[in-house]
Amino acid sequence: MQSIITRVVSWSSLALLILFPLLYLAGTMGLESVKLGMLVMTVVWFIATPMWMWNADEAGSKS
């Protein structure tokens, strides 16, 4: 269950990471907000993703 939650958080952070520049391209978001949003989503990605991907890699290599 925890793995599912962290996966959802991970992929959501990536989706938001690219959503901010898309909103900037559309002219509905300022650059400073984009930079801040991308930084926050970067932090979220690098906290959430190792929780499931690190172990998944090990399981994969063992199998």
Add this chain to the structure above:
Amino acid sequence: MAKAVDTEVAAPEGAAGGEFEREPVPRRSWLGFKSFIGQYAGEHCAGTELMIGPLFVAAGVSAFDVIVGLIVGNLLAVLSWMLLCAPIATRTRLTLYYQLELICGRKLVTIYNLANGVMFCFLAGAMITVSATALGVWFNFPMPALNDLYPNSMGWVLAVLAVGVLISLVAASGYRVVAKFANIAAPWMVLVFLAFGLIGLRDFIVATGAQINSPADLWHLFSTQIWKGGEPLEGQVKFTFMHVMFFAWFCNMAMHIGMSDLSVFRFARKSWYGSASAAGMFVGHFMAWLAASILYAYQLHLDPANTDVLPGPMAYNAAGIAGLLCVIVAGWTTANPTIYRAGLAFQAIVPRWPRFTVTLLTGLLATLAGMFPAIAMKLLGFVALYGMLLMPMGAVIFVDFWLIRKFGLQSNYAAISRQSFNWAAGLTWLLTLGACWALVTYAGMQIFFVSLPGWFVAAALYLVLSGLYQRRNLAAAPMSVLKEG
């Protein structure tokens, strides 16, 4: 060019501690198509992409030349993996090293490893250069300009030294943890590269006041503001459609036509899995190059006098700290395996030295190279040289596998004759490089194009020289005797 030229990196053959080094990969270990998609997409999105894209703009490319040239060139690269490399890999299922050892003999393979290792060192140096430009944003020391060949400030030297020593120490300690981190970072990095392009595009729209209501409007912006064509910047070679196409095709020449990726595709179930390389080409060598080039074009748009190609400041201006982190991570995660693999290549030459020492010394050599901005600033030419240097051995493998028996000659001759140095292959390598050098020096052919005729020269030379060499040896000792050992 990615964890490799893109920066991309083939394992130096023979020393890597992989599986099935001296036997065909058994059926139970074959991998599915998806494994190769992930590997190529991740490996071809490297720190050096942030140099190559801007250097296209500095070379005065036009919109049509860069976009269509990249599409065609990358397609040719994918076809090269699919039709030249993967079919041999899935038939022999051997590493490049073992395949070369059977054909060329152990001593010649050692020389090949040395050449590969040296090129890896310079490539890793360029990656360290890219990462060090990020430190310049924080510490504000003078950084190299587009035409600088030597380090231009103490701050720059210290920044490269700090980054290089850190990367070297991690590589020497074993790069398994960094490889895992690289896997985690890869999807994030790809999206940050895409973000660079989107943000740069918006910046251009705002700065030029362009109205984008149709694809034609967008193309107009591309061709009149971003990739305008015209004269290259001072000290740069003018890039046309042919330059872009050949560069995109040959920047990974060592891997496809040069056959380094035999070691990768020996695990593939089918040879068409070579098409998985498209994921790397069209993410790293299309999207990432174009995105990085948009950032540089915008920098030139704002200040035409600011021709510095510095990924750190460009990324920071576009995406803030996330962009800066991307530059560091992209440089680090790709320099690390490159140094590790260069170290393994050198260790094949000095096997008694501890791997830690060899890798650390290799990393320090790469760090020294990274202090000289000439390699990064002349990356287009360096990458072309890298492919050219290893290309002849790819032609040797191709001819040895598909053609040589049709001419009544032996394939895998070094193994059959128990030679440690197949002079036919060694001379083919040397003479082909000589021919390429002559074409560049005396015929005025640019290095970006010379590898194509070079491949045919190598193929023909190997056939002719093998005929002479094998018949001479046969006269000295009949093949039945050679086979019996």
